[in-house]
Amino acid sequence: MTTKIGNTIIVYSEKLKEEVEFELVDENLSIENYECIGCSNADYGN
C-alpha cells in the first residue's frame, strides 16, 4: 500500500523488489531534463 508523507510517496516497486520514495514536488529536478516540448499544435481541431 502506498504511503504519503508530506510531498513524499513511499510505494513498492515490483521491478526493484523494494519500497521506493518518490517526490511529488522535487525542486532538485531541472525541468530542462524532463520537459515535453513536443506537445505543440495547441489549438489543433477535433
Place this chain on the structure above:
Amino acid sequence: MRFRKLYVNINSQCNCQCINCILRKESRIKESLLGIEDIQQTLMKIDKLKSKYLNIFEISGGEPTLHNDLLGILSIVKSAKNEGKIHKIALLTNAMKLSDNAYCEKVSEYIDDAIVTLYSCYPDEHDWFTGVPGSFESKIQGIDNMIKNGVNVHIKILIIKPSYVNLKEMMSYIYSKWEDKVHIALNGTHFTGDAKDNHEDLSIQLSDAKVYIEDALDFLLDNKIRFSVFLPLCILDPKYWKNSPVRYKELIDNSFSISPTYGFGKATRLLDEFINKNPICQNCVLVERCNWPWKQYCNIYGSGEILYYRDKLGLKIQGGE
C-alpha cells in the same frame, strides 16, 4: 526557474501525410501562414504580459521548415532572445529539409532545441506512417545535422500499435546513432484530427504495451539516456516515475498558443488534456505529477485499466469519490 511556452504555429502545410497527425488532411492542404508582422505583434503582446515565467518560443506547423520566411521569423525571435524577452527557441519539425546541412546550419544558428517524432527504427515501417518513401533516411540525416550543429534534440516516441513491440529496438537504434546526446520523450498519442479517424490502426491499450515500454525504459536507464514519460504513471512501475515531468501543469497553465486560424490565446487543448484530468484521477495522489493525453484515449478504452492500477498501487486519496 519557472517556464511557460508560446506555441507558435507558423504554417499549416506539411511534406508528410502521417496517419497519426493531430491536424486533419484538409487543414494541411489549405495553406495559412503567420508572417513576420504576426510574429512581431506576438512578441509585443508577450512583452506586455510581464511575468515571473521565462518564455520558451516553440515554433511548429504544419512543417515549419516549409515556411518561405522561416529564417526571417527566427531572426526576429532570436533578437527578442538577445534582448532577454525569450529564454529559449525550439522548433518542432520532421527534420527532412534539415537533411540539407547548408540549410540546417542556418536554422541551427537560431534555435536552441528541436523536437522530432520518430515512428520506427525500420525505414519501411517509418515511411508507412509518414506516407513518404525516404522520409526515414532524410529525418535521420536531419537529426544528425542538428546534433552536429549544436542543437539540443528531443526525439518524441509514440506508443502506437504498429511499433510498440519494437520500442526497445528503437531505443537501441537511437543509442547506436547518437548515444546520450538526445533526450527522449515517450508519449501517449493525441487521438484527434487524422489520428482520431485512424485510431483503429494506431491505438494500443497501454496495459498491453506495459512490458515493452518498461523494457525500453530499462535500456534508457542502463545507458544513461535522458528521457521523460508522458504516460499514466500508475501503469508504469514506480521505478520509472522520477522521469515524469516536473511542474508541467504549471507550465501548460501559463502557456499561450498563437496560430493563423485562432490568433493569440491560451493553449486550450493542452489545458483540456493535461490540466483537467480524468475524473477518476482527481483522487489519485499522483494527480499533480502525472501528465498524459487521457481524454481521447479513455473515449476509446474507458478508464478501467487506470482504475485497476490506481487501486492496485493504493494511490487513491482517502475520502475521495
